[in-house]
Amino acid sequence: HGAPPRHIASLRHSGLNMLSDQRSKEAQLPKLPMHVIIVGAGPAGLLCAINLLSRNVAGAVPRYTVELIDGGQDYGSLDEGGLQLRRSWMIGLAWPGLRAIRRVPGLYQDYVSKVGVRIKKTALYIGSKKLMQASGEVTSDSEKFLVDRNFIVHSLARFLEERFVRSTGSPPAASRPEKLTLRYGTKIQFVDPDARRVYARGPSGEEQYLPYDLLVGADGVRSVVRAAFVATHRDFNCAVEDIFERFKAVLISLPEGVEDECMHVFPSCMKGMNGIGLVATGGRINISIGHRCHAPCEEELQSDEPAVVAAYLKKHFKAIPLPYEEVAAKWVSQPWSSTTMCRCNFYHSMKLSAVLLGDAAHATSPSIGMGMNHALGDAAVLDELLQKHDDHLPAVLPAYSAARVKEGNALTDVADLIQSYDGGQAMWMTLRQMARIFAHSMLPRLIAPEPYLAIANGTTLSTAYAELERMGRIENIRRVNAAIKQRHYAQMSGLIPPPLAPCVKRLRFVLAAIAVALMAVGYVLVTSSSATASPLPPPSPPSPSPRFRFKYNF
Numbered sequence: 001h002g003a004p005p006r007h008i009a010s011l012r013h014s015g016l017n018m019l020s021d022q023r024s025k026e027a028q029l030p031k032l033p034m035h036v037i038i039v040g041a042g043p044a045g046l047l048c049a050i051n052l053l054s055r056n057v058a059g060a061v062p063r064y065t066v067e068l069i070d071g072g073q074d075y076g077s078l079d080e081g082g083l084q085l086r087r088s089w090m091i092g093l094a095w096p097g098l099r100a101i102r103r104v105p106g107l108y109q110d111y112v113s114k115v116g117v118r119i120k121k122t123a124l125y126i127g128s129k130k131l132m133q134a135s136g137e138v139t140s141d142s143e144k145f146l147v148d149r150n151f152i153v154h155s156l157a158r159f160l161e162e163r164f165v166r167s168t169g170s171p172p173a174a175s176r177p178e179k180l181t182l183r184y185g186t187k188i189q190f191v192d193p194d195a196r197r198v199y200a201r202g203p204s205g206e207e208q209y210l211p212y213d214l215l216v217g218a219d220g221v222r223s224v225v226r227a228a229f230v231a232t233h234r235d236f237n238c239a240v241e242d243i244f245e246r247f248k249a250v251l252i253s254l255p256e257g258v259e260d261e262c263m264h265v266f267p268s269c270m271k272g273m274n275g276i277g278l279v280a281t282g283g284r285i286n287i288s289i290g291h292r293c294h295a296p297c298e299e300e301l302q303s304d305e306p307a308v309v310a311a312y313l314k315k316h317f318k319a320i321p322l323p324y325e326e327v328a329a330k331w332v333s334q335p336w337s338s339t340t341m342c343r344c345n346f347y348h349s350m351k352l353s354a355v356l357l358g359d360a361a362h363a364t365s366p367s368i369g370m371g372m373n374h375a376l377g378d379a380a381v382l383d384e385l386l387q388k389h390d391d392h393l394p395a396v397l398p399a400y401s402a403a404r405v406k407e408g409n410a411l412t413d414v415a416d417l418i419q420s421y422d423g424g425q426a427m428w429m430t431l432r433q434m435a436r437i438f439a440h441s442m443l444p445r446l447i448a449p450e451p452y453l454a455i456a457n458g459t460t461l462s463t464a465y466a467e468l469e470r471m472g473r474i475e476n477i478r479r480v481n482a483a484i485k486q487r488h489y490a491q492m493s494g495l496i497p498p499p500l501a502p503c504v505k506r507l508r509f510v511l512a513a514i515a516v517a518l519m520a521v522g523y524v525l526v527t528s529s530s531a532t533a534s535p536l537p538p539p540s541p542p543s544p545s546p547r548f549r550f551k552y553n554f
């Protein structure tokens with residue numbers, strides 16, 4: 001695809017500056033054996049811990065000792081009921097996440113595959129019309145797997161504990177118990193960059209400094225480790241933003257006639273609302289529906305009354321049959337959810353001897369369902385680089401940023417800019433997408449696939465980003481969305497007047513139309529009366545022939 005997109009090129013450039021700034025720190029980076037503190041036992045932190053401990057050779061001096069610290073509970077110790085009690089959402093895993101998991105022998109087969117469902121089809125609903133898309137032959141590029149977030153964390157945590165903590169009597173587990181320390185219920189307050197240690201508050205309020213050789217920030221979107229990057233590096237460019245969307249999600253039994261092994265997509269399913277239905281284990285489906293911040297949904301959906309919500313859903317949600325009362329009861333019992341997205345220009349620090357993984361580096365909108373895929377991908381790439389560079393951190397850390405920053409920023413941008421906030425532009429972009437999908441199906445050798453479909457089928461996000469930018473879609477949508485967002489926040493803060501109510505807008509339109517009509521009538525009356533009052537001007541001399549005029553002008 002030729003030259004990299006402009007902002008990726010500038011990221012590389014700032015990355016290079018940063019590398020030269022940090023070169024003096026290289027000499028101070030620790031060597032094996034290393035004590036690694038991983039902050040965050042989400043998917044990224046857990047897979048990173050598994051990968052690091054897998055690098056130890058049984059019977060030899062361990063290369064890595066790992067201290068995994070999380071402010072929450074150990075999900076590995078919870079049963080199904082306990083996992084369901086905690087806030088969660090459905091995750092669509094595609095090739096980046098599944099490949100990262102499959103690199104670890106036994107992890108997918110014996111653990112992860114047991115807690116999710118494989119899907120083979122996608123159903124797109126336009127009103128009550130359903131368009132099916134079968135995946136065809138499933139390859140390692142096109143496979144898709146749906147799993148509850150808490151359940152995948154549970155299976156990764158169990159794998160970690162059973163392989164590296166609990167002695168099962170099998171030789172590898174028995175020889176490794178001391179190399180992993182788990183600290184749940186412990187929150188990191190800050191990083192002390194000068195002494196390479198973190199300040200932790202434990203479950204009963206006890207506080208202590210914990211030293212490290214390598215620090216892995218896998219602590220999610222509000223990362224404390226990332227805050228240390230901000231405090232340490234003047235050239236660290238980090239933007240944290242609201243995804244500008246509010247949504248609610250309900251988990252219900254799969255309604256009769258609705259297909260399992262299928263992802264259900266509900267674009268414009270109600271006024272201003274988009275939705276998605278992800279099937280879960282146990283014959284259930286998680287339906288998530290949301291709206292953009294500047295275009296609030298209709299009042300009925302904001303009501304606290306289940307009966308009002310149920311009646312509205314019954315009337316307007318046509319895609320699939322729903323148990324309206326049950327959905328409405330779950331709908332009103334929860335607040336509107338939102339998440340945050342973030343972009344950074346590098347993911348490693350020589351001075352801190354630290355790396356950022358997952359949402360700490362590139363939290364994003366769930367619109368394309370790729371956040372966890374790339375969080376797991378980060379852990380896999382870090383492991384590959386440790387292998388490639390013989391655990392030599394001065395080579396591994398910059399190589400990690402070079403490999404992952406472009407993917408992380410492409411992830412955040414592609415997910416954020418998938419749809420225009422402006423109705424007209426959104427419609428135009430959808431038409432372009434459909435034309436491209438049709439043209440590709442007719443001339444697959446000549447026309448490249450739609451980039452948004454390609455990312456779920458083996459294309460990297462940076463490649464899809466480059467193609468979207470080449471087509472002008474990134475730039476156009478970014479401009480329109482940024483203006484709408486800015487206007488919304490200016491209105492919310494009282495900087496400019498609030499938006500007019502729809503009825504006032506309509507009245508203004510009608511008045512403007514009447515004014516234009518009156519002006520047109522007035523103009524006709526004036527010109528016709530002046531035509532009768534004054535004589536015609538004397539005839540002008542004949543104009544030159546076209547041939548002559550051409551020569552003259554030339």
Ligand SMILES: Cc1cc2nc3c(=O)[nH]c(=O)nc-3n(C[C@H](O)[C@H](O)[C@H](O)COP(=O)(O)OP(=O)(O)OC[C@H]3O[C@@H](n4cnc5c(N)ncnc54)[C@H](O)[C@@H]3O)c2cc1C
Nearest residue numbers: 040042043044071092188220358359366369370371372373
């Ligand atoms: C509604 C929704 C739908 C989504 N759908 C998809 C999807 O379909 N596909 C997909 O790939 N992704 C999806 N995602 C994104 C996905 O959930 C995240 O990208 C993924 O969970 C990130 O994993 P992580 O390990 O980086 O961070 P997290 O899962 O956020 O884990 C961070 C961990 O760090 C701990 N922590 C935080 N701060 C501290 C601290 N100071 N001290 C100690 N511990 C700390 C937290 O307790 C937590 O356990 C979705 C997200 C949402 C919100």
